[in-house]
Amino acid sequence: MDFPGDLKYTKEHEWVKEGDDNTVVIGITDYAQDSLGDVVYVELPQEGATLTKDEPFGVVESVKAVSDLYAPLSGTVVEVNDAIIDSPESINEEPYGDAWLLKVELSSTDELNGLINAEEYKAFTEEEK
Amino acid sequence: MTEENKITPLHETHKAHGASFVGFAGFLMPVKYKGVISEIEAVRQRAGLFDVCHMGQIELTGSGALKAANYLLSNDVLKVAEGQCQYTFACNVSGGVLDDIVLYRFSDERVLLCVNAINTEKIYTWAVDVLDNKGFSDTVKITDLSENYAQLALQGPYAEKILEKLMPAVVKSLRYYRFTELELYGDTAIVSRTGYTGEDGFEIYLDPENAVKLWQDLMEAGEEFALEPCGLGARDTLRLEAGLPLYGFELSEELTPIEAGLKRFVSFTKGEFAGSDVLERQKEKGVEKILIAIEMKERGIPRAGYELYAGDEKAGHVTSGTFSPTLDKAIALAYVSSRHKDEKSFFIDIRGKMREAAKVVAPFYKREKNAKAAAL
Numbered sequence: 488m489d490f491p492g493d494l495k496y497t498k499e500h501e502w503v504k505e506g507d508d509n510t511v512v513i514g515i516t517d518y519a520q521d522s523l524g525d526v527v528y529v530e531l532p533q534e535g536a537t538l539t540k541d542e543p544f545g546v547v548e549s550v551k552a553v554s555d556l557y558a559p560l561s562g563t564v565v566e567v568n569d570a571i572i573d574s575p576e577s578i579n580e581e582p583y584g585d586a587w588l589l590k591v592e593l594s595s596t597d598e599l600n601g602l603i604n605a606e607e608y609k610a611f612t613e614e615e616k
Numbered sequence: 617m618t619e620e621n622k623i624t625p626l627h628e629t630h631k632a633h634g635a636s637f638v639g640f641a642g643f644l645m646p647v648k649y650k651g652v653i654s655e656i657e658a659v660r661q662r663a664g665l666f667d668v669c670h671m672g673q674i675e676l677t678g679s680g681a682l683k684a685a686n687y688l689l690s691n692d693v694l695k696v697a698e699g700q701c702q703y704t705f706a707c708n709v710s711g712g713v714l715d716d717i718v719l720y721r722f723s724d725e726r727v728l729l730c731v732n733a734i735n736t737e738k739i740y741t742w743a744v745d746v747l748d749n750k751g752f753s754d755t756v757k758i759t760d761l762s763e764n765y766a767q768l769a770l771q772g773p774y775a776e777k778i779l780e781k782l783m784p785a786v787v788k789s790l791r792y793y794r795f796t797e798l799e800l801y802g803d804t805a806i807v808s809r810t811g812y813t814g815e816d817g818f819e820i821y822l823d824p825e826n827a828v829k830l831w832q833d834l835m836e837a838g839e840e841f842a843l844e845p846c847g848l849g850a851r852d853t854l855r856l857e858a859g860l861p862l863y864g865f866e867l868s869e870e871l872t873p874i875e876a877g878l879k880r881f882v883s884f885t886k887g888e889f890a891g892s893d894v895l896e897r898q899k900e901k902g903v904e905k906i907l908i909a910i911e912m913k914e915r916g917i918p919r920a921g922y923e924l925y926a927g928d929e930k931a932g933h934v935t936s937g938t939f940s941p942t943l944d945k946a947i948a949l950a951y952v953s954s955r956h957k958d959e960k961s962f963f964i965d966i967r968g969k970m971r972e973a974a975k976v977v978a979p980f981y982k983r984e985k986n987a988k989a990a991a992l
Contacts, residue, residue, distance in 0.1 A: 524648060524651055524652050524849070525651050525652050525653040525654075525941075527653075527917070527939040527941070528915075528916070528917050528939060528946075530915075530916075530967075546967070548917050548939070549652070550652045550653060550656075550849065550853055550938055550939050550941065551652065551849050551852065551853070551938065553917070553919060
């Protein structure tokens with residue numbers, strides 16, 4: 488199981504990568520894709536949509552299960568990874584790479600402080616098992 | 617992990633194969649090993665091995681066994697020969713399904729019922745009661761043998777070739793929905809050409825003490841055919857692709873076999889049986905709702921409980937839905953009001969969005985008879 492040190496995490500199993508100009512990239516973690524199993528469907532908001540921290544913004548589905556995606560931060564969607572709509576299986580293959588979900592412009596960088604680091608997230612997943 | 621779940625004799629074997637587990641009908645069962653899609657592909661193209669030890673087995677013995685079975689169950693046991701299996705229902709007085717069952721007719725004095733894990737106790741208690749009330753108790757003995765049998769299912773186009781290595785004398789001549797008894801590891805076992813995947817395949821009932829040995833021998837015999845252990849996740853999607861109902865979803869005590877579109881497993885000629893009044897009436901007068909098969913025309917996966925609309929009108933709800941890796945589309949079974957049964961197009965409310973689905977004829981997937989297994 489991979490927990491890259493340069494990312495921030497949420498207890499809803501999303502990762503956040505800080506970029507320039509108040510933007511972040513978000514995706515789901517290796518632990519999340521592994522628990523879900525083969526991802527066959529992804530539904531994401533459109534560019535321009537507003538995300539509210541802790542509110543559902545989309546879903547990922549495996550053959551058998553539906554999982555809500557919860558916004559790790561509040562902001563506006565500036566880019567959607569359309570490629571994963573057509574090849575949702577890439578979430579299983581590269582959860583931290585090509586299978587990012589959204590690029591989001593934050594409404595407030597303060598919310599970044601509420602995220603947990605790789606070590607804390609790893610410890611959290613071990614408790615969950 | 618839920619403590620009260622029972623484990624099967626194969627639990628440690630599954631762990632060694634890297635299985636993840638799920639609580640199902642009081643048992644801790646493997647839900648997947650490598651991955652649901654890979655397991656489904658194995659069963660469709662090669663072969664898969666399932667632990668189905670959770671299934672229950674109830675035996676009727678004695679001079680009245682056949683008559684008792686014919687009173688308890690919807691299908692006509694006299695229509696099958698010794699050594700033959702039969703799909704049938706146990707129904708309550710309202711015609712509602714208490715369980716869907718595979719019956720094994722051994723002889724005039726012995727019938728074995730393979731029942732769903734979740735219903736084993738219920739069916740046993742109910743059958744004891746009915747047999748008492750109907751005066752069968754003197755001539756029929758009913759026994760819950762679930763603890764005495766482990767059950768494995770070997771499914772897929774290479775199933776015959778694999779099992780033949782272990783049971784050369786019986787496998788080739790065993791036709792669909794037939795069974796035989798044989799000696800295996802010094803004990804009597806039952807092997808039937810049955811399953812729940814829509815593929816050719818076998819189910820083996822044996823002494824739980826021999827379950828691990830059989831599992832290992834099958835895995836070894838299946839190695840050259842890339843046999844894969846498969847979990848309940850794959851099993852559920854395989855059965856849905858094959859259009860097979862699952863108790864608790866398409867079947868329940870509130871739904872009859874007629875409503876489920878399974879009238880052909882109900883005998884209207886054999887005389888009275890549990891629930892026959894209502895079933896007879898439904899056959900004559902029709903039913904208010906009916907099970908249909910649908911596939912998605914737009915994005916989205918229908919799931920159990922999602923509502924179906926015909927135009928603006930609510931028409932019914934989905935009972936099972938999945939993405940089908942075999943067909944590369946989303947499929948579902950759903951109950952709709954009978955007045956909508958001729959509609960060709962429905963909308964499914966998927967998390968607040970209306971997505972179009974088309975009615976299709978089940979099964980979604982049908983194996984080609986005598987199809988060649990995939991080249992390895």
